[in-house]
Amino acid sequence: MKLITAIIKPFKSDDVREALSEIGISGMTLTEVKGFGRQKGHTELYRGAEYVIDFLPKVKLEVAVQDSLADQVVEAICKAANTGQIGDGKIFVSNLEQTIRIRTGESGNDAL
Amino acid sequence: MHITKIIRNAPWVLTLLLPSVAFAQDGVDSGNTAWILTSTALVLFMTLPGLALFYGGLVRTKNVLSVLMQCFAIAVVISLLWIVVGYSIAFGPAESDWWGGLGKAMFNGVVVGSVSGNIPETVFASFQMTFAIITPALIVGAFVERIKFSAMLLFSVLWTLVVYFPVAHWVWGGGWLMDMGLIDFAGGTVVHVTAGVSALVFALVLGPRKGFLTAAMMPHNLTMSFTGAAMLWVGWFGFNAGSALAANGSAGMAMFVTHISAATGAFTWMVIEWIKFGKPSALGGITGMVAGLATITPASGAVGPAGALLVGTAGGVICYFATMTMKQKFKVDDSLDVFPVHGVGGIVGTFLAGILVSANLGIFSGNGLAEGATIGSQLGVQVIGILATGIFAASVTFVLIKLVGAITSGIRVPEDQEQAGLDITIHNEKGYSM
Numbered sequence: 001m002k003l004i005t006a007i008i009k010p011f012k013s014d015d016v017r018e019a020l021s022e023i024g025i026s027g028m029t030l031t032e033v034k035g036f037g038r039q040k041g042h043t044e045l046y047r048g049a050e051y052v053i054d055f056l057p058k059v060k061l062e063v064a065v066q067d068s069l070a071d072q073v074v075e076a077i078c079k080a081a082n083t084g085q086i087g088d089g090k091i092f093v094s095n096l097e098q099t100i101r102i103r104t105g106e107s108g109n110d111a112l
Numbered sequence: 113m114h115i116t117k118i119i120r121n122a123p124w125v126l127t128l129l130l131p132s133v134a135f136a137q138d139g140v141d142s143g144n145t146a147w148i149l150t151s152t153a154l155v156l157f158m159t160l161p162g163l164a165l166f167y168g169g170l171v172r173t174k175n176v177l178s179v180l181m182q183c184f185a186i187a188v189v190i191s192l193l194w195i196v197v198g199y200s201i202a203f204g205p206a207e208s209d210w211w212g213g214l215g216k217a218m219f220n221g222v223v224v225g226s227v228s229g230n231i232p233e234t235v236f237a238s239f240q241m242t243f244a245i246i247t248p249a250l251i252v253g254a255f256v257e258r259i260k261f262s263a264m265l266l267f268s269v270l271w272t273l274v275v276y277f278p279v280a281h282w283v284w285g286g287g288w289l290m291d292m293g294l295i296d297f298a299g300g301t302v303v304h305v306t307a308g309v310s311a312l313v314f315a316l317v318l319g320p321r322k323g324f325l326t327a328a329m330m331p332h333n334l335t336m337s338f339t340g341a342a343m344l345w346v347g348w349f350g351f352n353a354g355s356a357l358a359a360n361g362s363a364g365m366a367m368f369v370t371h372i373s374a375a376t377g378a379f380t381w382m383v384i385e386w387i388k389f390g391k392p393s394a395l396g397g398i399t400g401m402v403a404g405l406a407t408i409t410p411a412s413g414a415v416g417p418a419g420a421l422l423v424g425t426a427g428g429v430i431c432y433f434a435t436m437t438m439k440q441k442f443k444v445d446d447s448l449d450v451f452p453v454h455g456v457g458g459i460v461g462t463f464l465a466g467i468l469v470s471a472n473l474g475i476f477s478g479n480g481l482a483e484g485a486t487i488g489s490q491l492g493v494q495v496i497g498i499l500a501t502g503i504f505a506a507s508v509t510f511v512l513i514k515l516v517g518a519i520t521s522g523i524r525v526p527e528d529q530e531q532a533g534l535d536i537t538i539h540n541e542k543g544y545s546m
Contacts, residue, residue, distance in 0.1 A: 044330060046395055047449055048436040051328040 001096035001109065002070040006061045007035065008081040008089040013059045019080035020063065023072050027112075029062040039087030058089060064096055066109045141230040147359035148235050154350025155242035159187055159249050162347050165340025166398075167253055169333040170448050174533025175257045176332060176543035182261070186249045186268050193269055194241045195219060201277035202285050203228075203240065209288035212281050229357055239354060244280070247303045248272050253448030254311035255523075257321050258530050261538050263523035267516045274512065275306055275505050283497070293482050294497040295469055295490065297366065298355035300410020300462040301497050306505040308455015311446055313509045318523060320445030322530055334394055341398035345374050348405045352412040365479070366412040369420035370405065373412075376424025377404020377431075384432050399453060403431035406457030411465035415478040419468035422476060426464060427457050459498050466494035 008016060013030060020028060034055035041054040065073055074091055082088055101111040164183035168176050190198070197217050206213025216222060219237070226233035248268040255264065282289040283302045296302060323329065331337060353367035381400020382392040407427025408420060415423060434452035438444050446452070467473075470487050471480035481490055517523045524530075529537040536542060 045389060045393065046330055047399060048439045049325065049329070051330055053328070 001099060001112065002065055002067060003094050003096040004063045004065060004070065004073050004077070005092040005094070006063075006077045006081065006089060007033070007058050007091075008061060008077070009083065009087065010057055010059045012081045012083070012088075013061065015080040016061060016077055019076040020073065023069070023076050025063055025065065025069070025073060027063075031060045031062075033058050033060045037087070037090070056087070064099055064112055066112055138225075139227045139230055140232060141358070144229075144358045144360075145231045145235055147363065148231050148239050148354055148357060151350035151354025152235065152239040152242055154347045155239065155246065155354065156187075158344050158347030158351060159183055159242070159246045162340050162343030163246060163249055165336050166344060166402075167256065167337075167340070167448055169335065169337030169340065170253075170331040171256050172329060172533070173332040173544060174535055174542075176336075176535065177539055177541060178261070178534035179252065179256050180543075181539060182252045182256070182259075182264055183249045185261075185265055186252070187245045189265060189269055190245045190248060190272050191241060193272060194237075194244055198244055198272065198277050199237050199240070201273075202244070202280040203237070204281075204285075207286075208281075209291070210281070211278050211287075212285050231357065236357070239357075240280070240284075243299060243303060243351075244272060244276055247276050247299075247307050250303070250307035250450055250454055251311045251314060253450040254315040254446045255318055256447050257534065258318065258524055259534075260520055260523055260525055261534075263516050263520040266519060267512055267523070270512050270516065271310065271509065275310065275508050276302070279306055279501050279504065282501070289497050289500065292493050292496065293485065293490070294493050295414050295465045296410040296462060296497060297413030297465075298352040298409045300406075300458040300465070301501040304406045304409060304454040304458025305462065305498060305501045308451045308453075308458055309502045309506045310509040311450030312444070312455060313506050314513060315444050315446035315451070317510065317513050320443070321447065322527060324445045325439075325443060331395065338394055338398055341401060345401060345405065348374065348409075352409060355413065362413060362479075365416070369415055369417060369423075370408050370412050372417055372420035373404040373408030373424035373427065374401050375404070376421050377401055377407065377428040380404075380425050380428025381432055384429070399435070399449070400428045400432065403427045403453050403457050406454045407431070407461035407464075410458065410462040411468060411478075413479070414465045414469035416468075416476070418475045419464075419473070419478050422468065423461060423464050426460050430460050431456050455502075459502070462494050462498050463491070466490040 035058055036054055036056055039056065041052055041056060044051050044053055063073055070093060074093065077091055098107060099111040100107045160183065164180045167183065168179045171179050195218065197214065199219065200214050200216035201211050204212025205215040222233050228236035248271055280302050281287040283294060283296050284290060321329065348370055349367050352370040353363040356363035356366055378397050378401035381396045381403065385396040386392040404424040404427045408423050411423055431453050434456040435449050438446060438452045467487055468476060469478040469481055469490065471477045513523060525534065525537065
């Protein structure tokens with residue numbers, strides 16, 4: 001199993017959700033986060049007082065999938081979240097040791 | 113004999129017997145009275161909640177309640193002070209250039225039938241009270257996020273007692289500036305110059321907030337500030353048009369030019385930001401609006417509609433550059449820009465009133481100079497008015513801050529309290545639980 005964590009632009013979260021539904025992904029977790037990479041931050045100006053905002057609002061999407069689906073998911077996210085502009089985000093793929101569905105106690109791929 | 117006397121006094125007896133029957137009081141104009149009653153509500157609305165929300169949104173989340181509470185507490189204590197001595201010092205019966213005396217302390221002799229001009233005296237006094245409330249509340253913007261509540265309250269009471277009430281007498285209550293013919297229709301000097309320069313002195317003595325210009329101190333809720341600012345615009349109709357103390361042409365023109373100047377000030381500020389930074393901001397728009405309103409205040413009984421366009425433009429441009437200069441060049445933490453917006457606006461408006469009052473300026477003509485006055489002589493009076501009220505307010509403020517500091521062992525909260533925020537450390541509550 002793989003845990004796929006994608007940091008994307010907030011306004012792309014609906015597109016990504018739809019793209020993942022289309023390839024049969026039925027569950028995911030979305031968190032509003034802040035961070036920066038190459039895009040850096042931006043400045044805000046209030047009556048002449050300028051503040052540099054390092055952390056930009058992003059959305060973190062987490063999807064746990066069986067190994068065979070991982071590439072498809074990565075591809076779908078890449079396609080849906082791409083704007084071509086700096087700051088589109090990143091995808092991290094990591095191995096997932098175990099998954100358990102709390103209600104039934106099912107585990108492994110059955111729990112996904 | 114006894115019966116004859118009662119009959120002769122019949123109307124008086126009738127009042128006693130039928131107190132609920134309404135009839136025209138001697139010398140009272142019901143139309144004027146109705147408008148000043150309305151204006152009183154409008155001007156109180158400017159402070160509560162207008163100014164409180166405007167200021168409250170501009171500070172950080174941890175201090176929002178402290179700012180609302182400062183405006184609220186000022187409204188409370190100044191109302192009490194007004195009843196005890198304020199009204200008398202400002203508008204009392206003493207034939208003095210400097211103060212009204214204590215003849216009307218505790219509203220001595222003011223009864224239901226008392227008349228001021230052609231409105232009930234209670235209405236006049238209530239209307240003026242709302243001005244006395246908002247003026248020290250304006251100063252709050254200079255010391256937010258770091259002042260002790262006790263010091264704030266004591267300073268506000270003493271300042272209103274020693275600065276506001278006498279200056280109101282000088283300009284409106286029959287004092288020396290009124291005698292000189294100073295044009296200050298609704299409080300350019302009495303309200304905005306005094307509050308503005310006092311705010312500047314306060315900010316300088318108190319020092320900046322910890323992290324000023326290095327840490328991010330963005331307004332925590334501009335929606336709240338926008339709401340409050342919009343209330344100020346509406347309330348200002350009562351402030352300026354109510355200052356006619358009548359429902360007449362003067363009030364109508366005052367309301368109209370007030371509106372024009374507010375719109376012009378907002379437009380000007382937005383355009384400058386747009387050109388300079390590529391983006392017009394909401395905060396810039398409402399700040400320009402307040403600048404336009406403060407600037408037209410002294411001139412609102414003097415200028416015409418085209419003159420108001422000039423006043424609003426001047427207010428927008430000059431207050432904008434004053435705000436930038438104070439912050440970026442002088443690095444003064446007059447946190448909510450009371451001096452550059454209100455003080456500078458009041459100065460500019462009081463000065464321009466001396467020019468644009470003239471009836472000989474073509475389309476830019478105003479309501480006309482007083483007999484015998486020229487633009488030059490009027491400008492001399494306006495400058496004296498600005499300097500006298502400004503210097504007086506600044507010096508007394510300095511002394512009062514020192515005095516209050518000695519009484520409350522410092523006017524500033526300890527650093528850990530400033531860090532944690534005044535809401536929790538002073539008021540033991542939070543503005544938001546989300």
